[in-house]
Amino acid sequence: MTGSAGVRSERTIVxxxxxxxxxxxxxxxxxxxxxxxxxxxxxxxxxxxETAPVGGPDQDDYLNAVLLASSALPGREILxxxxxxxxxxxxxxxxxxGPRTLDADIIACGTEVSTDPLLTLPHPRAHERAFxxxxxxxxxxxxxxxxxxxxxxxxxxxxxxDGVRRLSQSAGCLSLPAEAAKEADSTCR
Ligand code: A4P
Ligand code: MG
Numbered sequence: 001m002t003g004s005a006g007v008r009s010e011r012t013i014v015x016x017x018x019x020x021x022x023x024x025x026x027x028x029x030x031x032x033x034x035x036x037x038x039x040x041x042x043x044x045x046x047x048x049x050e051t052a053p054v055g056g057p058d059q060d061d062y063l064n065a066v067l068l069a070s071s072a073l074p075g076r077e078i079l080x081x082x083x084x085x086x087x088x089x090x091x092x093x094x095x096x097x098g099p100r101t102l103d104a105d106i107i108a109c110g111t112e113v114s115t116d117p118l119l120t121l122p123h124p125r126a127h128e129r130a131f132x133x134x135x136x137x138x139x140x141x142x143x144x145x146x147x148x149x150x151x152x153x154x155x156x157x158x159x160x161x162d163g164v165r166r167l168s169q170s171a172g173c174l175s176l177p178a179e180a181a182k183e184a185d186s187t188c189r
Contacts, residue, residue: 011110
């Protein structure tokens with residue numbers, strides 16, 4: 001939201017991370033390091049979920065997580081940051097919904113709604129995907145997907161909810177970069 005002086009106020013940014021190529025957990029952790037900072041103040045990260053692939057070619061299972069941040073940056077700048085993080089992980093695009101070292105999608109920027117194909121908000125498929133909703137619910141039990149309702153009720157209705165499994169902390173967890181972790185809720189819990 002932009003105020004009368006043209007200054008955008010901070011709002012909660014919800015980012016979904018996924019990886020199913022290489023060292024999946026390390027890729028997600030590196031993605032967090034690439035994303036957080038410089039105007040994107042990361043506040044919490046979910047547990048890691050192992051998830052069956054949805055759509056695309058035959059491919060290995062994913063690890064998925066949700067990262068919460070607070071930011072006044074325009075959505076387009078946050079999208080660029082996501083794309084830079086994917087590039088840092090040498091993501092290669094071949095087939096749609098194909099395997100990837102890192103996918104970093106914007107699920108929501110506060111309550112912003114946009115139908116721009118370059119940045120659709122909320123993410124147009126988030127409401128029907130357990131691999132997004134389950135980690136989001138894990139890190140924000142009262143979360144609401146703008147225009148769709150509570151994440152808990154959406155998750156209860158999605159078909160792929162049996163395809164997601166929360167990893168125990170000993171099996172793998174993510175943490176915020178040290179700077180952010182000092183003042184925020186780290187979820188290696
Ligand atoms: N774009 C528009 N809105 C957004 C947004 N809110 N966030 C545009 C990010 N990007 C957005 O994205 C394609 C285009 O979407 C970009 O040019 C951007 O401007 P991409 O990252 O190149 O490709 P993608 O992520 O494969 O595309 P898409 O269609 O958004 O994929 P989905 O729907 O996110 O699905 N199964 C499991 N278990 N776990 C997964 O993580 N991921 C996918 C990808 C499919 N199946 C999966 C998983
Ligand atoms: Mg993407």
